[in-house]
Amino acid sequence: MANAAFFEVKPLGLNYDLAAKQYAVAQKFNPNNAELNLKIGICYGNGTYPEKCIPYVKKANELDPACDPFLPYYLGYAQQLEGDFSAATKSYEKFENEYKKADNFSKFVSQRKKECKTGRDLIGAPIRAWVDAVPELNTEYNDFAPSISTDGSELIMSSDRPNGHTANEVGGYDADIYTSSLTRGKWSAPKGIRGNVNTEQNDISNNLSYDGTKMLLHREEDGQLDIFESTLRGIDWSAPVRMANAISSNRSNDSYATYYPDGWSIYFARDNANRSNGTEIMYSAMQSKIQKDYMAGQMISVVNSKFNEGPIYCHVDAETMYIASNGHETIGGYDIFVSRKVQGQWSKPVNMGYPINTPYDDFFFASTANGKFAYIASNRTGGKGGYDIYRVTFWGPEKKPLVDGEDYLLASIIMPMKEAQVEETVDINRKSFTVFKGVTIDAMTKKAVEAEIEITDNSSGKVIETFTTNSATGKFIITLASGKNYGIAVKAKDYLFHSENFDIPNGAADNLVNKTIELKNVAVGNKITLKNIFFDVGKANLRSESNAELDRLVKLMNDVPSLKIEIGGHTDNTGSASINAKLSQDRADAVVNYLKGKGVSAARMNAKGYGDSMPVSTNSTAYGRQENRRTEFEIKGN
16 A cells, blocks of 8 residues: 555555554564565655665665565665765666566656756755754654744744654654744743644644744645644634635645735645645635635646645745755755746746755745744754754855955965955845834733734835734734835724834845834823824925824824824924924924814814924934934823
C-alpha cells in the first residue's frame, strides 16, 4: 500500500511506520539479511527520520548488492542525503539502466538525478543566511508548521509530542497546535493553544493572519483533509470553522492554506484524486467580504510540478509567495521556493538555496514583515529528532568598500579604502514596511480597552483598514507600507478618540513602532492632541488631509450632545510672540468654523490661541518644535 501511494504521489499515512515496526522484530532474529535491511531502510527513507535509512541501505548493499532491483535507487538516495551527489548520480544511473519496467517510477529517477545536479550547484554557492535551530521549540518528536506574527513576536506551530491522548498503532501521538512568545530574544516553552482548537486528530497549523487575530489550520474530517479557520477572542481561540466548499472541497484533500494580504483571497494546496501530480497550489477569492462567498478554486499552473506543492506562505508585500515542493529544482526532499508577482502573474518558482534547503525535507516558511527573519521546519541532520523548527537570518546584499588608488588605510589590509571617495547611490526596488503594534488601555486604570482602530490614507481621505483591538489584552498589530501618510484613529465607547500620524516615505527603512495608547474618558478636563490636523506653513488654511480627523470630531460631538469643548491652537517659539499668538488663534478658529459648517452648535465650542506659551516639548530640536505645533481638544463641560 505504501509503495503504491508513493508511486501515485499520494499521502503515505502510517503504512511505512507500521511496516518498520514489524521489520524491527524480524531484525532482532536476522540482522544480516540484505533484503530485510533494505526494507527497513526504505521505511525510514520515506518517513520523518530519513537519516536513519542510511546505515540500513548501505548494509544491504554490502551484504548483497543484487538482493533487490530497487537497491541502487535507495543507495543513491542514501548517498544523496550524505551530500555525495556524484556517487548518488552513478547509483541512480545504474538503477535506470537495469530497471526497464514501464511504470511511473521513471519520473522519480529523473527527478533524483536532477536534484543531484542542483545540489552540487547550490551547496557550492551558499546564500547569505544563517539557519539555526530554535532549541526552546524543539523536541525529539516532530515539531513543525511554524507561523509568526509580522513583528516576529508570536508563533504558532504543530507538534506530535506526547499530549495525553491515545497513542496510535506505532506508539505515536496526534499533532496538536501550540503557541509561543518571543521575550528578550528567547522563545517561551510552547503551550497548547487556548480554546477549543485541538482534537484527537492531527491538527496542523497553516498560517497566522498578518494582525495575529485569525488562524488557518487543517485536520482530517470524514476521511479527508479540510481547511478550518479559528479567531482569537480575548485570550482564547474559537472552535475552528470549516472553510467554504470552494476551499474545503467535498471531493479532495485540502491543506496548507495561507491568507493573502488583499483580505479577499486564500491560497491553499489541493490533492485532486483524478491526478497523479500530488498536491497542487490553488487560490480562491471572495466576491463579498460580508457574505464570504468564495469562488471556485483556481489552479496556479506555473508554480506546480509533477510532485507535491505546499505548504505556502504569502508575504505581506502581496508580491512574494514562498512554496515548499518536492518537485522543480530541489536539492532533495522538500525545498522552499520563491515566486514573485510580475504584472499580475506569478513567476516560475526559484529555489531559495543552501543552507535554507538541504537534501532533506525543508518546508514551511513564515517571514517577518521586513523579511530579515523567517522560520522553517526541517528534518536535516543535527536536530533533536524528526522535524525541528529553524530560524533563518538573512544577511542582506554584500556591501563592498570602494578601492581606489594607492592611499591605503593601514588597518585595512584586506579591503583598503580611500578617503573622500563617494559612491553613486543605488536605488533598490523593494517594498518596505513599518509594523505598528501596541495596546489600548484606560488612561486612569491602565486596564485593557477594546477599541476600534481606523487607518486612513491622508492623501486620499479613504479609510484603508478598520479592525478591533483584543478585548482581553488591548493588543493590536498592523503593517503599513511605505510611500504614504497615514492617519490612525482609535475609538472606544465612552472614550475620546485618539489620533496618531505616520508619514512613511518611499524607501524608508523597515522599522517597528510599539505604542501604548491611553484612552481618556469623556470627563471634564480631559484633553487630546489632534495629530491629523494639517495647515500650510505659517498659515491657518486647513488642508484637505485634515478632513478625516475633523469628521471624527464632528461624530463625537453628535454622539455626545452634552459635550462642550475648547479648541486650542499652539505654536513653537519660532518668530515673535504676537505673530504666534495670532497664528494659533486663527488656526483654532479654522477648526471651530469647520465644525460649525458641519452643524455643531457654536454655543458648544470655544477657540483659544495660546501661541508658544504652553510648550509640551523642547523648542531646541526639530522634533520638539513639531510636538509644540499642535491643535488640542479639551472637554470644558459634559
